[in-house]
Amino acid sequence: MTTPGRPPTMEDVAAEAGVSRALVSLVMRGSPKVSELRRARVLEAAERLRYRPNAMARSLASSRTMTIGVLLNDLHNPFFADIAGGIEALASELGYQLLLGTGRRHPERERTVVTSFVDYRVDGLILVSPRLDEADLAAAARSIPTVVTGREIDAPEIDTLAIDEPLGVRAVVSYLAGLGHTEILHVTGGDGAGAATRLQCFRATMEAAGLGPGRLIEGDFTEEAGVQAAQAILTRGDLPTAVFAANDLTAAGMMDTFVRAGLRIPADISLVGYDNIYIAALRQLSLTTVDQPRAAMGRQALELLLERIDGRTERVRRLLEPRLIVRDTVGRARSR
Amino acid sequence: MTTPGRPPTMEDVAAEAGVSRALVSLVMRGSPKVSELRRARVLEAAERLRYRPNAMARSLASSRTMTIGVLLNDLHNPFFADIAGGIEALASELGYQLLLGTGRRHPERERTVVTSFVDYRVDGLILVSPRLDEADLAAAARSIPTVVTGREIDAPEIDTLAIDEPLGVRAVVSYLAGLGHTEILHVTGGDGAGAATRLQCFRATMEAAGLGPGRLIEGDFTEEAGVQAAQAILTRGDLPTAVFAANDLTAAGMMDTFVRAGLRIPADISLVGYDNIYIAALRQLSLTTVDQPRAAMGRQALELLLERIDGRTERVRRLLEPRLIVRDTVGRARSR
DNA sequence: TTGAAAGCGCTAACAA
DNA sequence: TTGTTAGCGCTTTCAA
Numbered sequence: 001m002t003t004p005g006r007p008p009t010m011e012d013v014a015a016e017a018g019v020s021r022a023l024v025s026l027v028m029r030g031s032p033k034v035s036e037l038r039r040a041r042v043l044e045a046a047e048r049l050r051y052r053p054n055a056m057a058r059s060l061a062s063s064r065t066m067t068i069g070v071l072l073n074d075l076h077n078p079f080f081a082d083i084a085g086g087i088e089a090l091a092s093e094l095g096y097q098l099l100l101g102t103g104r105r106h107p108e109r110e111r112t113v114v115t116s117f118v119d120y121r122v123d124g125l126i127l128v129s130p131r132l133d134e135a136d137l138a139a140a141a142r143s144i145p146t147v148v149t150g151r152e153i154d155a156p157e158i159d160t161l162a163i164d165e166p167l168g169v170r171a172v173v174s175y176l177a178g179l180g181h182t183e184i185l186h187v188t189g190g191d192g193a194g195a196a197t198r199l200q201c202f203r204a205t206m207e208a209a210g211l212g213p214g215r216l217i218e219g220d221f222t223e224e225a226g227v228q229a230a231q232a233i234l235t236r237g238d239l240p241t242a243v244f245a246a247n248d249l250t251a252a253g254m255m256d257t258f259v260r261a262g263l264r265i266p267a268d269i270s271l272v273g274y275d276n277i278y279i280a281a282l283r284q285l286s287l288t289t290v291d292q293p294r295a296a297m298g299r300q301a302l303e304l305l306l307e308r309i310d311g312r313t314e315r316v317r318r319l320l321e322p323r324l325i326v327r328d329t330v331g332r333a334r335s336r
Numbered sequence: 337m338t339t340p341g342r343p344p345t346m347e348d349v350a351a352e353a354g355v356s357r358a359l360v361s362l363v364m365r366g367s368p369k370v371s372e373l374r375r376a377r378v379l380e381a382a383e384r385l386r387y388r389p390n391a392m393a394r395s396l397a398s399s400r401t402m403t404i405g406v407l408l409n410d411l412h413n414p415f416f417a418d419i420a421g422g423i424e425a426l427a428s429e430l431g432y433q434l435l436l437g438t439g440r441r442h443p444e445r446e447r448t449v450v451t452s453f454v455d456y457r458v459d460g461l462i463l464v465s466p467r468l469d470e471a472d473l474a475a476a477a478r479s480i481p482t483v484v485t486g487r488e489i490d491a492p493e494i495d496t497l498a499i500d501e502p503l504g505v506r507a508v509v510s511y512l513a514g515l516g517h518t519e520i521l522h523v524t525g526g527d528g529a530g531a532a533t534r535l536q537c538f539r540a541t542m543e544a545a546g547l548g549p550g551r552l553i554e555g556d557f558t559e560e561a562g563v564q565a566a567q568a569i570l571t572r573g574d575l576p577t578a579v580f581a582a583n584d585l586t587a588a589g590m591m592d593t594f595v596r597a598g599l600r601i602p603a604d605i606s607l608v609g610y611d612n613i614y615i616a617a618l619r620q621l622s623l624t625t626v627d628q629p630r631a632a633m634g635r636q637a638l639e640l641l642l643e644r645i646d647g648r649t650e651r652v653r654r655l656l657e658p659r660l661i662v663r664d665t666v667g668r669a670r671s672r
Numbered sequence: 673t674t675g676a677a678a679g680c681g682c683t684a685a686c687a688a
Numbered sequence: 689t690t691g692t693t694a695g696c697g698c699t700t701t702c703a704a
Contacts, residue, residue: 057681075421085411284620393697
């Protein structure tokens, strides 16, 4: 008999249908080796009792959770939200659940989040631009299939999915150089691993183009960082001809600040962002930037992960191609 | 003995520490009634084996999952991402996990997501602007504590948290009316429940202000809807003096389209958004809009939910105050 | 303060 | 095709 108040169990359904619990289990999992008669009877009983299988119990018994842990920096940044959206879209198609956590760029906090994912025995881990060190990442990956995006990792048990950073940065610098820019300033993304790569590429490309090391201002991928960087530039009074911001958010903050200060873009200063989040396309910003296929990144990260879950052991490192999106914030270098 | 490959269980720790499994359980849950000697011994053993409790097993045995199911429309919309961010911040503070799903505005899809949350026996449900009908919502709420945001629900087992819609809309309309606007067009949010309320308030306020029913164009809360609405207005050639868009995204799309068509804002047409997402503050848009405290909404939704989980049974319906944020997209009505 | 034992609701051999 | 029987790893009485 079913006790009202307590949700019905498989046992209740079995009793109601007059069959064994195991048979109900088979039916619930859509096994083909159940007679139509019984299947119908079980389904009816389940319907009658409004039975729903308990995913926890199922997971415990089968040691599969159909759940993926996703670690993001923060949800407010549309860049990460878009990646999460891409993951979510495919996950829901395939019946996977998403356990979501944010690291807020603190390695310790990330460790906590990953640990709790591990506690939940998620089937896999997608770590988006994690700040954790390689040792921690490798440790996690040894117990659970793991894909890292936005950063390259050496550990053989970790798949990585990243943008071809040199390609994107080179596109920016050579585009700027082609328009006569020689004094190019880069506002960095700070201490994040992705930022480091971008910075390094910037330096290398500048040198290769014979433009010297380039000027730098430290940032942290936020709009606020852009505001501060722009203020610093204005205060210093020594304007570069072009600015390459670590991302669109930062570029937006800079543009805002420059415009408030009376500068015209691109007449007085050229500006390039990175990411191509949707605000970049707004006419009011019309920001020249580098497109990163974010939803595709999310989707492919999950694809790689599922391959791992299915048993692949060779490491995969996928590189996605960024594209320069030319809009209206870059002009010819002003003459000095 | 611990089998390498399999993660250690409580049993392994008990053996390693020379105590019973139940005692290990007590220690892991921080029970005070364990002698310091044993506690230390257990903790050491756990450390040695790198033991981590299995959350699934714990949930199954205790029938608490420490997990909250969060249903959003979609992650790409920063409005929802911000709410999710607010929820996540508090959840992580309190040791709760977030199971995340998106409904993409399809009731059937929402039902699927909610069902899978129920399958996981999450401790609570936060449904952000759900499209599901009240019967489905009430059904879910009967088995799991539920908070709905962005929409008012009658069911007594559901707490709701919403913006004081009439207040926000009234602020917009009376502000516009005060500047001499009489032909005000509203671009709606379509079939969403939130949109319906906003629309209804718009109509009521317009009538109350003696401005007639107001003109309407149907939208769906997207930027694209704004583009299309603006194009429709331009094609028709009959410009209202002011447009009140259902949200900032839509307003951004409209502004973009108007500007591309050579209109000046607010000289030729005034524009008001809703939400105050961060793009509204950018100088290049500087959109007059209505601020909705999104992160606070997320946070409070979780607070209400936790009260329910702790046993509160009286219904709570909280109303948050929106604020008109005056920027630069509204001017005096142009003379005809 | 500690331990023994009975579940939590399900899956997964294996037998029938 | 169906049922039986062990678990999955933990919590929770209840005794000791």
